[in-house]
Amino acid sequence: MSFLEFSHISKTYPGVKALSDVSFSVEKGAVHGLMGENGAGKSTLIRVLSGDQQADGGEITIDGQAQKYASTRDAFHAGVIVIHQELQLVPELTVAENLRLGRFPANAGVIQARQMFSEVGEKLKSAGIDIDPRRKVKTLSIGERQMVEIAKAIMLDARVIALDEPTSSLSSRESEILFALIERLRAEGKVILYISHRLDEVFRLCDSLTVLRDGKLAAHHASLRDVTREQVVAEMVGREISNVWGWRPRKLGEVRLKVDGISGEKLRQPASFDVHAGEILGFFGLIGAGRSELMRLVYAADAATTGKITVDGKPVRSADPHQAIRSGIVLCSEDRKHDGIIQGRSLEENINISSRRHHTRFGILNPQKEIEVAETFIKKLKVRTPSRKQDIVNLSGGNQQKVILGRWLSEEGIRVLIVDEPTRGIDVGAKSEIYHILYQLAEDGMAIVVVSSELPEVMGICDRILVMCGGRISGELKRDQFAEQAILAAALPDKKTPTAIAS
Amino acid sequence: MTNQLKRILLGDQGLVVIFVVAFALVALLVPNFLTERNILGLLQSVVTVGIVACTMMFCLAARDFDLSVGSIVAFAGMVAVMASNATGSIFVGVLAALLCGSIVGLFNGLVIAKFRINALITTLATMQIVRGLALISSDGRAVGINDPNFYQLALSKLVGIPTPIWVLAVLFLIFGFVLNRTVFGKNTLAIGGNPEASRLAGVNVDRTRIWIFALQGLVCGIAGILLASRITSGQPNAAVGLELSVISACVLGGVSLAGGRATMAGVIVGVMIMGIAENVMNLLNIPAFYQYIVRGVILLLAVLLDNLRSSALGRR
Numbered sequence: 001m002s003f004l005e006f007s008h009i010s011k012t013y014p015g016v017k018a019l020s021d022v023s024f025s026v027e028k029g030a031v032h033g034l035m036g037e038n039g040a041g042k043s044t045l046i047r048v049l050s051g052d053q054q055a056d057g058g059e060i061t062i063d064g065q066a067q068k069y070a071s072t073r074d075a076f077h078a079g080v081i082v083i084h085q086e087l088q089l090v091p092e093l094t095v096a097e098n099l100r101l102g103r104f105p106a107n108a109g110v111i112q113a114r115q116m117f118s119e120v121g122e123k124l125k126s127a128g129i130d131i132d133p134r135r136k137v138k139t140l141s142i143g144e145r146q147m148v149e150i151a152k153a154i155m156l157d158a159r160v161i162a163l164d165e166p167t168s169s170l171s172s173r174e175s176e177i178l179f180a181l182i183e184r185l186r187a188e189g190k191v192i193l194y195i196s197h198r199l200d201e202v203f204r205l206c207d208s209l210t211v212l213r214d215g216k217l218a219a220h221h222a223s224l225r226d227v228t229r230e231q232v233v234a235e236m237v238g239r240e241i242s243n244v245w246g247w248r249p250r251k252l253g254e255v256r257l258k259v260d261g262i263s264g265e266k267l268r269q270p271a272s273f274d275v276h277a278g279e280i281l282g283f284f285g286l287i288g289a290g291r292s293e294l295m296r297l298v299y300a301a302d303a304a305t306t307g308k309i310t311v312d313g314k315p316v317r318s319a320d321p322h323q324a325i326r327s328g329i330v331l332c333s334e335d336r337k338h339d340g341i342i343q344g345r346s347l348e349e350n351i352n353i354s355s356r357r358h359h360t361r362f363g364i365l366n367p368q369k370e371i372e373v374a375e376t377f378i379k380k381l382k383v384r385t386p387s388r389k390q391d392i393v394n395l396s397g398g399n400q401q402k403v404i405l406g407r408w409l410s411e412e413g414i415r416v417l418i419v420d421e422p423t424r425g426i427d428v429g430a431k432s433e434i435y436h437i438l439y440q441l442a443e444d445g446m447a448i449v450v451v452s453s454e455l456p457e458v459m460g461i462c463d464r465i466l467v468m469c470g471g472r473i474s475g476e477l478k479r480d481q482f483a484e485q486a487i488l489a490a491a492l493p494d495k496k497t498p499t500a501i502a503s
Numbered sequence: 504m505t506n507q508l509k510r511i512l513l514g515d516q517g518l519v520v521i522f523v524v525a526f527a528l529v530a531l532l533v534p535n536f537l538t539e540r541n542i543l544g545l546l547q548s549v550v551t552v553g554i555v556a557c558t559m560m561f562c563l564a565a566r567d568f569d570l571s572v573g574s575i576v577a578f579a580g581m582v583a584v585m586a587s588n589a590t591g592s593i594f595v596g597v598l599a600a601l602l603c604g605s606i607v608g609l610f611n612g613l614v615i616a617k618f619r620i621n622a623l624i625t626t627l628a629t630m631q632i633v634r635g636l637a638l639i640s641s642d643g644r645a646v647g648i649n650d651p652n653f654y655q656l657a658l659s660k661l662v663g664i665p666t667p668i669w670v671l672a673v674l675f676l677i678f679g680f681v682l683n684r685t686v687f688g689k690n691t692l693a694i695g696g697n698p699e700a701s702r703l704a705g706v707n708v709d710r711t712r713i714w715i716f717a718l719q720g721l722v723c724g725i726a727g728i729l730l731a732s733r734i735t736s737g738q739p740n741a742a743v744g745l746e747l748s749v750i751s752a753c754v755l756g757g758v759s760l761a762g763g764r765a766t767m768a769g770v771i772v773g774v775m776i777m778g779i780a781e782n783v784m785n786l787l788n789i790p791a792f793y794q795y796i797v798r799g800v801i802l803l804l805a806v807l808l809d810n811l812r813s814s815a816l817g818r819r
Contacts, residue, residue, distance in 0.1 A: 301702075301703055322705040339700050340703075341700060342693045342696040343697050344695075344759075345696050352689075353689070353701070353704045353706065354705040354706075360685075363685045364686075365685060365686065365689065
């Protein structure tokens, strides 16, 4: 009898069979990986485990006892804690208050603050988490917040901790701290479910692994000793992916986008760069290096205080994104949920929101054309959805990303496409599909800017890389100069001078 | 059986089904309800709320609020009466009222969109300012109408149906079309769904919001003129509390206060439910004080139903 067992779990949503007959088990004191493409059923499984959703069939047992949860509260009390990608902390409260929320040490309703801070401080220290319990959560970095979430799980004496894409917005240093913490939890005999798209992490951390595909169990590995990465990728996508990157040399045209000395409130130092027609330019840097801020200035999402932008030699003056779009510049921002999708509206509307202006008359829509555009891009970008009428929040992250790409590809006259973290939280199969879309666009002469925190990604798909550090461009490398060492050196803040400048 | 019932009630058309059933019940059980006179009276009584609900729907769908509608209706009515008395031309009076309504709405929109002041606060302020203007303009007294032709705006009939009902029907049609079939309507819903994403997707959010409020002002102008004509004078205290009835009707009709969700059919049903409830209570001689309670209960039930519906749809 294993400690945590899933047996014959099934779950159907209207129109979609999210999980069918999934069974596997995890031993005590193990870190168990859970992998699969977007929409494979990982999230649903976690929702069932956490009591957020009820399975239609099957059973979960922990330590031999069948678990029945009506809500996340029940799961909580049974010692099952899920740490989501979107963290659930109260920003205005301190770390200690967040950790003791609902269980404040109080005397006649008055919180014993000193006692609380010292207790929580000790607990944090013993868990190896170096965060001042008096700090407000809003002042913490994403990585630190994640630590607080895990501390919460530890303090609640969790038996099963599920981590959903925990490193997707962490720097590599923060990730290391997280991994150390996971090792410690494993040593204490907890069961950790580790959901990630990152093969490196899974192979490094996990003892065992389950792969889901289309809601079914695709593979279960009780040990990862004799398993190869290629094998896992094949299990996830159901076919072999020979070359994730698939980069090919392309012919570059004239300079398309020229940015000259642009700066704004969040990016004080003026930055300049240009992109050629047909070029894929990568922007690499650590979190907070100013890459997204720079792109938002170019797109006029934030107001620029200085600087000039030209597209194909023509000066562009835009004060708002709708003007940038008209001059041929578009941006897919890094935060899909806040800045990308329009919640509550259908795929069709999400795709047509901008490009519909090309086929309206006096502001009146052309419904036939909108259906046509939506269907075209759903097919072209292989968006997995039961219908174009589906509310976009019901799609997986990768499919949402494709819809947002579709929004821009359906625009006429786009000359510069900026994509910020195009594959964050997206699985291998969808990733390579998105790369191929980018190559296709570049071949058609578009200038493409890819902002990414994943070094292999920028090295894999870009023709040229600009490195940013501390709010300025600190290095430039052409494809034949690409080397991890040089790129990282330029990205690290302690360097005073740019290390690699291309001729 | 119960499952099927549940599916119908919680489905997209749940409210319409409930409305039809309620209407049929009332028609059967309440004497004198289903007479031509009563039905026309019922429709007349919802004209003001119905007209203003058309644009309030846009306001709410874009995650905004407008509390100033009652004051604008009263003010526009005053302007219509006073301007036509002064110039001797009803046309000028009507035009002045529409213009004043639009200007107040435009002012709301500009302050909210350009100065980024919360819509609730802005319209709370204009609600009081505009009510003050209406009171000052006549020194707090009602102003009688000089030209009897002004009454004809509300009293005249077309194919046996009073003009205000026609106006209401036409506005329902126009705004239903605007919501579903125009860029403006779709942008409104998108802004309500996610304002920042809409801006980044190229929607001119500021301009759309300004238009929403300006239209709201214009439509309040129309409602104010018809109301003044029906009560045969400009009343500075007219339409007090209208904003709450209108917002109730919209919410009853499934418009989400969190934005992004609205249908014209829903709002029409919401307006009619409020109207029928009041009408039936009058026919049954239920004292006015109890009517407040019934209206409140209906609103709560409708929101509860809406809540059940969204959780039945499931989140994934």
